[in-house]
Amino acid sequence: MSDSTPFDGDKHMIRALAATLVGLLALVCSSSAQTGGGRLQISWIDVEGGASTLFAAPNGQSLLFDTGFPGNDDRDAKRIVAAARAMGLTRIDHVVISHWHGDHVGGLPALAKLLPLGTFYDHGDGVEESDRSLYEGYKAIAGTHRRIVRPGDTITLGDVRVRVLVAEGPVIADAVNGGTANLLCTNAARQEPAAPENIRMVGLAINYGPFKMATLGDADWSREMELACPVNKLGRINLYTINRHGSLDNSGAPALLGAIQPQVIVVNNGPRKGLGQKVAVKYVTRQGETPAPYELNSYLRLAKLPAIEGIWQGHQSLLDADAAHNTAPDMIANLEEGAADRGHPITAAVSADGTFTMTNSRNGFARTYRAR
Template sequence: DAVILYLARAPVVTFYTPERLDLLLACSALFAVTFLRPRRAALLASLLLLFVLAVRGIPAAGAGGGLLRLYFLSVGQGDAALVGLPDGKWMLVDGGGRASETKARVGSRLLLPALRRLGVRRIDYLVLSHEHPDHLQGILYLAGNFEVGEFWESGIHSNSREYRQLKWVLAARGIPVRVLCAALPPFAAGGALLEPLWPATSQRPASGDANDSSLVFRLRHGKGSVLFAGDLTADAERQLLARGVGLESSLLKVAHHGSRHSSTDPFLEAVSPRVAVISAGYQNPFHLPALSTVARLEKRGIRVYRTDLDGSVQAVCGAEGGWRVSTPWGHFN
């Protein structure tokens, strides 16, 4: 028992999640050293197996690898985008959820298993675009049950029960809160450059629609960039365009799950993405994405990926700017 208690104090490795092959290699090494004869052969065999195991762990230890990795998670009718930053840090933009889900189980049943499967043990930057449950519920769960470095938001407060609970959890756990809006200059985050674009200030929009106050930002890595558009509506898109800021991005997280009230032609013209990703639930009751929105995207030659049809979408970008998009993970819902 004393030995077990002593070993339990050892630091936990968080950058490496063993796969089945790794467990097989470890068990084989134990078998070799225990049962093989002569002893020299047993030692050589076990050392060889342990060397292979160590080599397999090297890529995980150097997580990031100078690449920007995006995982648009299939978590039902909501938004949840995991970002692997070039220096190995992790960012999560929104966490999915459902307004009709009173127990807010998206975090424990969908989001947490997805993070574990992807080998994520800490979220360095937990980002909430706005207060609606289909973005907030998973964020609330992680804030209370996961290792989090910082929390970022627009600073536009809400009186909703879940938002107030989130702020209480953040304060109770001592998680720093950072407010982002268009008044802030671009800043470095995890080896990438983050440009806050919207809202213009941390004041509630005149429309009263929380979608119009969505946190919108562009993340740049070398020649590649991704624009996270939250649930921005057409009216807010017009106001953003009127500010005259550059929006051009090679990948677009389509606003508001592909609603017909977003992603207007002038906005798409300004962004000019080569790839677009729509987060939506399979056969959702809102009939999203709208056929008209998909048509506007495809008319411009934009490659469109949808979590309702493709499952979780992975996009990887090096400093040269090209996106490699695939769908190897399937659905987490």
């Protein structure tokens, strides 16, 4: 380069200036793509009965809650990457793992090879023997970027505030959205605690301006009751990812659902998992065992909630395809199973004023709600 002629020098300068301009332009474009126009973007990735929800805050920071299943030619990891790209993300800053079951942490090893991941959050080292290899795999990937969370811990993405509601058993001490006494707790039905992982669950509250969301993964009835009784610690929720993929197997306690009064519910079910599954119900009140004092069909239990305005499903249930037990077809992201399943996500775009638009990426069907 030392023998460059002045002409070469000029060319270099022009090239350098052009490169700077292109770089600046890229910066402007990528930040505007990432901000989503001042909106919090959410994508429920179709992991067919696992869980994976991606959040991109207006400031460009991102958080992934769970990673779907392993295997299947890395199907779920690839779907997460596609959702990230659709939001203009080139990395994910925060990865929260709800628990050590394969449908929630299984997609992580493949994902870590496809996308840079920042900080990892989990409930701690309690693990059932059957899940040990998933847990060890996680620890190897998270390395020194691992954080064990406790109820009340906060992850801040600019104006978006993510709080841990429950982790490793205990629930948050202080109400997140203004706690009030919950009259539904009086003689509310109880269920026996689930197996350990569903009690250790990490559950999150997400707030952006007046918009309030919660997602509890596979948290069981006993955790729900602790969050809802005697004080409802969640307040009223605008957008709720229903637990247990909508099967409401040892979850969906009416004392919680009736108190948080979700406006919109998303069901992260699979074609043959979650919603539509027949579950054995063991319930007990202070008077002993009684007939269930609540709706047993999962979809109907949600559809009958007092303030419900919309239920969106990742899949049509092929276990119980009765139209009366599934939401409106326009609000179901995937109708097929197996190779025919295209893995369409459900998305939300939340504005700072609390309005949020849900979209079915299969057909573009959208509906806008106003947080109340």
